[in-house]
Amino acid sequence: MLAVSPLRCSNDERQGEMESCPDGVGDFSDVFPGGNLLDGIDFDDLFVGIEDGDVLPDLEMDPELLAEFSVSGCSGGEESAEKNASASVGKVEGNDSGRREDEEEGKSWASGLVSSSCQTEENQEILSKREEAVAVNPPPKVADKGRKSSTQPKASQGKRKVKVDWTPDLHRRFVQAVEQLGVDKAVPSRILEVMGIDCLTRHNIASHLQKYRSHRKHLLAREAEAASWSQRRQMHGGAGGGSKRDHMNPWLKHVPTMGFPPPTPLQPFRPLHVWGHPSPTVDHSVMHMWPKHLVPSPPPPWAPPPPDPYWHPHHQRVPTALAPGTPCFQQPLATTSKESIDAAIGDILSKPWQPLPIGLKPPSLDSVLVELQLQGISKIPPNCA
DNA sequence: CATAGAATAT
DNA sequence: AATATTCTAT
16 A cells, blocks of 8 residues: 555655754654654555546646746745745645645644655755745646656646745735735735735635734734723722623723723734834834743733734744754844844744733833834845746 | 635645 | 635625
8 A cells, every 4th residue: 555655755854954943943853753654644645646626647747847946936036044944844745636635734744744755855855945935836837737747647746735835934925915005905816916926826825814814803802802901900900800701891892991002993904923014103003012032921910811822833933942952043143144133033023923911011122123123124035936 | 707705624 | 723725705
């Protein structure tokens, strides 16, 4: 069975770039040690080969796409130092199986990666190479699906799906686009346009957008909740009763009387976890969000809602989790070189945000401001193409 | 037929 | 959990 030698290649691989693991990414490496390659392999993949839809198992694109990828592939231009090895790493696996194949992606990616690595030497490289590069997938081309070499059909092929890896950076661009368009106008196609990343499809955007909105909703809800909480607290000296929802004063939510800017009041759209954005008016509203890693101490006893792990859990690679002394920690920001700064910013931006606990003051407002300013000179890369 | 968005699947 | 794919309404 899993014979398919070509397929099973090895696992390892990826290491090439990720080792640096500055901040974001290196994770996988450790996972492996555990050892069971088997786990990582999805047998299903091996068999598959046939795409339900189209029949024709032959290898769909390959060299071509890859090439394309590498070339224009989005990497384009930016490269902001974000973090070199950045995140994306090669998760893209593009492997065969026209459809099933992913089933346990979670697993396979994170721990396994094995499966993905197989066979696609190139793929990985490319993908991982440029983080920005969207890691994307087959651009809609695949024109020649019908033909291709018949040599070893199953082995490589497939690559139809290849998930897009929404790296923090990509995500930032996405958010920017959304902001730029305005929430209501931000529909997938427009966003796509604005982002200018050709390697993404409308569907990719749509999917991400869906999630984004969902997240936003959550956040707002949380905020509202927090608001009512603080309010209650004010009212009856903190005797809040511990109700999760404000079922007691539903109307309260309509009258946010907290010490903070109301959650969603005026502006239709509020940038969430990404700063920047220019809208002078908005800056303040977002002021109470701080990067997790900047938040000094754990939330006060009364702080109601716990940090919302919702959004970027995936890239969440929080360095703090690293073992002490780990070499891959990126130094804060002592340097002045633009690159380092960029990197630092990127780092910050890519981290999950957490609502500022109500009475708490940010650790170093100054630093934050500085960052904000720097943001101003944001280097929004042209786009990959 | 194409798009957007929600629902569902992987 | 994160994306993709499918379904539905427009």
